[in-house]
Amino acid sequence: MIIVKYRKIFYAISVLLVVASIISLSVWGLKLGIDFKGGTSIEFQYGVDRPGVDVVKGKIETLDFNPSIKGSYSLVPYGQNGYVLKTRNLSEPERAFLMGAIQSNPAEKIEFKKVNTIGPTLGQTSTNKALISIVLVLICIVLFITFAFRKVSKPVSSWKYGLISVLALSHDVIIPMGLFAVLGHYLGYEVDTLFVTAILVILGFSIHDTIVVFDRTRENLKNSRGDKNAKSFETIVGESINQTFTRSLNTSLTTLFAVLMVFLFGPEATKNFSLVLLVGIFFGTYSSIFIASNLLVTIEKFQKKV
Amino acid sequence: MIKRRFWAVILILVSLLIGYFVYSTENSTSKFKFKLGLDLNGGTELVYKADLAKASSTPAEIKTSMDVLRDVIERRINVFGVSEPVVRVERVGFTGGENEQQLIVELPGVTDIEAAVAMIGATPSLEFKLLSTDAEQLSKDLEKASSIEEKNKIAEKMFEYTGITGKLLKKSQLEFNQTSGEAMVALQFNTEGEDLFAKVTKENVGRRLAIFLDGDMKSMPVINEEIRGGKAVISGNFSGSAGIKEARSLVNNLNLGALPVPIELISTQVIGASLGKNAVDASVQAGLLAFILISVFLIVWYRLPGLLAVIALMIYTAINLAIFKLIPVTLTASGIAGFILSVGMAVDANILIFERMKEELKKGRELGDAVKEGFARAWLSIRDSNTSSIITALILFFFSSTSVVKGFALVFLIGVVVSMFTAITASRTLLLAIRNDKAGRLLKFLFGAGFKK
Numbered sequence: 001m002i003i004v005k006y007r008k009i010f011y012a013i014s015v016l017l018v019v020a021s022i023i024s025l026s027v028w029g030l031k032l033g034i035d036f037k038g039g040t041s042i043e044f045q046y047g048v049d050r051p052g053v054d055v056v057k058g059k060i061e062t063l064d065f066n067p068s069i070k071g072s073y074s075l076v077p078y079g080q081n082g083y084v085l086k087t088r089n090l091s092e093p094e095r096a097f098l099m100g101a102i103q104s105n106p107a108e109k110i111e112f113k114k115v116n117t118i119g120p121t122l123g124q125t126s127t128n129k130a131l132i133s134i135v136l137v138l139i140c141i142v143l144f145i146t147f148a149f150r151k152v153s154k155p156v157s158s159w160k161y162g163l164i165s166v167l168a169l170s171h172d173v174i175i176p177m178g179l180f181a182v183l184g185h186y187l188g189y190e191v192d193t194l195f196v197t198a199i200l201v202i203l204g205f206s207i208h209d210t211i212v213v214f215d216r217t218r219e220n221l222k223n224s225r226g227d228k229n230a231k232s233f234e235t236i237v238g239e240s241i242n243q244t245f246t247r248s249l250n251t252s253l254t255t256l257f258a259v260l261m262v263f264l265f266g267p268e269a270t271k272n273f274s275l276v277l278l279v280g281i282f283f284g285t286y287s288s289i290f291i292a293s294n295l296l297v298t299i300e301k302f303q304k305k306v
Numbered sequence: 307m308i309k310r311r312f313w314a315v316i317l318i319l320v321s322l323l324i325g326y327f328v329y330s331t332e333n334s335t336s337k338f339k340f341k342l343g344l345d346l347n348g349g350t351e352l353v354y355k356a357d358l359a360k361a362s363s364t365p366a367e368i369k370t371s372m373d374v375l376r377d378v379i380e381r382r383i384n385v386f387g388v389s390e391p392v393v394r395v396e397r398v399g400f401t402g403g404e405n406e407q408q409l410i411v412e413l414p415g416v417t418d419i420e421a422a423v424a425m426i427g428a429t430p431s432l433e434f435k436l437l438s439t440d441a442e443q444l445s446k447d448l449e450k451a452s453s454i455e456e457k458n459k460i461a462e463k464m465f466e467y468t469g470i471t472g473k474l475l476k477k478s479q480l481e482f483n484q485t486s487g488e489a490m491v492a493l494q495f496n497t498e499g500e501d502l503f504a505k506v507t508k509e510n511v512g513r514r515l516a517i518f519l520d521g522d523m524k525s526m527p528v529i530n531e532e533i534r535g536g537k538a539v540i541s542g543n544f545s546g547s548a549g550i551k552e553a554r555s556l557v558n559n560l561n562l563g564a565l566p567v568p569i570e571l572i573s574t575q576v577i578g579a580s581l582g583k584n585a586v587d588a589s590v591q592a593g594l595l596a597f598i599l600i601s602v603f604l605i606v607w608y609r610l611p612g613l614l615a616v617i618a619l620m621i622y623t624a625i626n627l628a629i630f631k632l633i634p635v636t637l638t639a640s641g642i643a644g645f646i647l648s649v650g651m652a653v654d655a656n657i658l659i660f661e662r663m664k665e666e667l668k669k670g671r672e673l674g675d676a677v678k679e680g681f682a683r684a685w686l687s688i689r690d691s692n693t694s695s696i697i698t699a700l701i702l703f704f705f706s707s708t709s710v711v712k713g714f715a716l717v718f719l720i721g722v723v724v725s726m727f728t729a730i731t732a733s734r735t736l737l738l739a740i741r742n743d744k745a746g747r748l749l750k751f752l753f754g755a756g757f758k759k
Contacts, residue, residue, distance in 0.1 A: 043581075092419070092420065092423055092571070092574075095419075096419075096420055111578060111580065112417075112576070112578060113577070113578045113580070113581040114575070114576065114577050114578065114581060115419065115574070115575065115576040116573075116574070116575045116576075117573055117574045117575070118572070118573045119355075119571075119572035119573055121355070121572060122353065122355075122572045122573050125406075129705055132705060133701050133702060133705045136701050136705065137697070137698050137701050140697045140701065141694055141697065141698075144693065144694055144697060145694075148690050148693075193711050194640055194711070194714075196711070197640065197702065197711045197714050197715075200698055200701075200702055201644075201647065201698070201718070203698060204694065204695045204697075204698035204699070205651070205695075207691070207694045207695075207698075208651070208654070208691040208692070208694060208695055209691075211687070211690050211691045211694060212658065212687045212691055215686055215687045215690060215691075216687075219683070219686075243665070244661075246661055247657050247658055247661040250603075250607065250657045250661075251651075251653065251654040251657050251658075253603065254600045254603060254604070254650050254653040254654070254657070255647065255650030255651055255653075255654075256650070257596055257599040257600050257603065257650065258596040258599075258600065258646045258647055258649055258650030259646075259647060259650065260596075261592045261593075261595040261596035261599065261646070262589075262592045262596070262643050262646055262647075264592070265588060265591045265592040265595055266588050266589055266591075266592040266639075266642075266643060266646075267584065267585035267588040267589055267639045268584075268585070268588075269345060269585060269639040269640070270589075270639050270640060270643045273640065273643060274643065277647070
């Protein structure tokens with residue numbers, strides 16, 4: 001019951017975080033990776049200790065390109081002894097030329113780990129698809145919840161359950177996005193197609209969680225129907241949250257364990273992916289317990305007033 | 307009771323068999339070895355865009371064009387002896403319509419992009435198009451046009467699509483002009499091409515038929531009469547010894563297969579073998595640690611049922627891995643991450659059941675009833691929450707543009723479906739097998755969960 005009673009505090013925390021995220025998203029925006037922008041990315045590793053950034057930059061800047069890549073590329077240390085070089089979309093000969101220059105000293109034993117070139121049109125397609133999938137997932141989930149909860153239209157109609165889930169979902173998704181806007185601005189974290197996947201998984205996980213709590217409310221409402229001393233809606237929701245509390249926490253914990261292991265010990269390629277998931281699943285659990293069901297109570301109260 | 311235990315034993319035996327299948331097929335000769343994606347194995351991925359914009363053809367024609375494209379490229383790669391290449395055609399999706407098609411070429415083990423690009427780039431595309439009857443007017447418009455877009459629009463109208471393309475080519479050979487001694491490339495169409503060529507030439511006597519090679523116009527002879535027998539000649543560009551050489555390599559390339567439409571390289575990706583090896587090791591390590599951590603948590607918190615959940619989880623893992631092998635699913639780093647995530651979520655079904663069971667026990671029910679009731683009540687939550695996960699996975703699978711995301715979605719989808727299945731079968735059977743209606747204090751303790759409040 002404590003959770004329902006102090007719901008305004010929880011709303012405040014969420015609103016604060018969401019607003020902060022939206023501000024950082026609109027001020028800095030997400031740093032788009034080559035998956036979306038198009039471009040060339042070259043990951044290479046030295047067989048010996050890597051030279052400083054300036055040394056490698058010096059090598060690259062003496063190259064004669066038309067148009068030049070000077071000033072419009074990034075060179076970031078990566079892993080133990082490697083670098084990731086990102087430039088505009090290079091043609092095949094340009095790329096070969098660049099790789100040859102980097103590799104000019106055989107004593108450095110350079111190994112090219114990953115070379116990736118994505119054309120601008122492909123990048124545009126990926127962006128469109130990413131946006132469309134997110135919107136589609138949201139729409140489908142509202143429809144599904146409206147359907148699954150069609151038998152509990154009193155006192156709150158079933159489409160409102162769907163709407164609330166989407167509100168909670170947006171919350172779960174905006175916060176990790178905001179975090180990545182901050183990380184992108186200060187640490188140069190880029191978002192790629194895997195980032196979009198992570199966002200969609202958060203959607204899936206969080207809705208999973210929210211449905212379990214709603215399902216309990218649905219059951220308790222059904223049981224209390226026809227009861228003369230029926231409890232108030234607020235009490236029923238509060239009880240439902242309490243009853244599912246341990247389960248929500250335990251499920252999130254086990255999932256977080258799994259994701260944490262991928263983050264700590266998994267391959268470099270899925271590091272950022274698991275970081276987004278960690279943040280998203282944490283807030284997903286938070287919103288299922290502290291926000292979604294509480295919103296049901298708020299809506300019910302609002303309906304009574306009107 | 308005995309029947310329940312009998313089923314539980316069968317279940318465990320079958321799972322052991324599945325586990326053995328997964329384990330034993332991991333030697334190098336089995337065809338059921340895990341299929342690893344390029345990011346784990348090392349290799350090259352090339353993505354080409356098929357330029358269909360100029361071919362105003364029906365969806366069916368586009369499909370045959372793309373099929374020919376795939377076959378030709380496949381044949382060419384096989385000549386170079388790359389092991390297990392994957393060549394597939396993908397529609398770019400709902401935004402682009404039918405005219406946006408991609409050809410994705412995956413070459414495991416190949417890390418030299420230049421060689422790979424050159425190998426495929428040598429495949430010529432061949433198209434025959436009719437010069438528009440409004441050509442004169444159009445070329446005047448072209449001069450007047452200011453923007454590039456406008457020019458492109460007009461240029462597209464200059465030629466009419468005939469359907470005569472490289473896919474109808476039977477063979478090609480080098481010939482020399484009797485009088486000038488200049489080299490020519492002679493083309494012979496197959497039966498279908500013969501008929502089409504005759505029809506097009508018959509209907510368009512007096513007009514010009516342009517021959518396009520790799521999107522460039524090579525020559526534009528006037529059609530004097532209906533041409534039967536399906537023969538054509540590309541000439542006028544091959545003078546001198548350099549010309550002969552060029553004509554000869556063109557003939558060779560045409561004989562290896564000509565593309566019905568030009569293709570353009572839009573993305574390349576190369577992954578070194580060592581990077582892949584590291585990614586596999588890291589993924590396996592992460593997976594094992596995740597499993598151990600989850601198991602310890604379940605057993606400490608839920609005691610005996612927790613142990614059963616761990617067994618159910620092992621069964622879940624075995625079934626999943628077996629499915630990956632049987633379909634087969636190409637595993638990528640993101641796919642493995644998806645699998646580890648799905649293990650975490652598969653636990654959820656068990657937790658839901660246990661929590662419900664605990665509540666029923668608190669209400670003073672007998673252990674046996676509590677198990678049955680707990681399961682029945684948890685089922686609705688399991689069903690509805692997993693349905694929403696399935697919706698997400700399906701959307702990801704069908705609308706994603708990269709193989710990275712597709713790999714993840716497929717694994718995740720399989721994971722969710724299998725987790726529902728094991729919740730109904732494994733978790734339930736095991737719980738029912740172990741319950742005892744005359745439960746002693748020990749068993750009650752073992753079924754108790756969490757810490758006393």
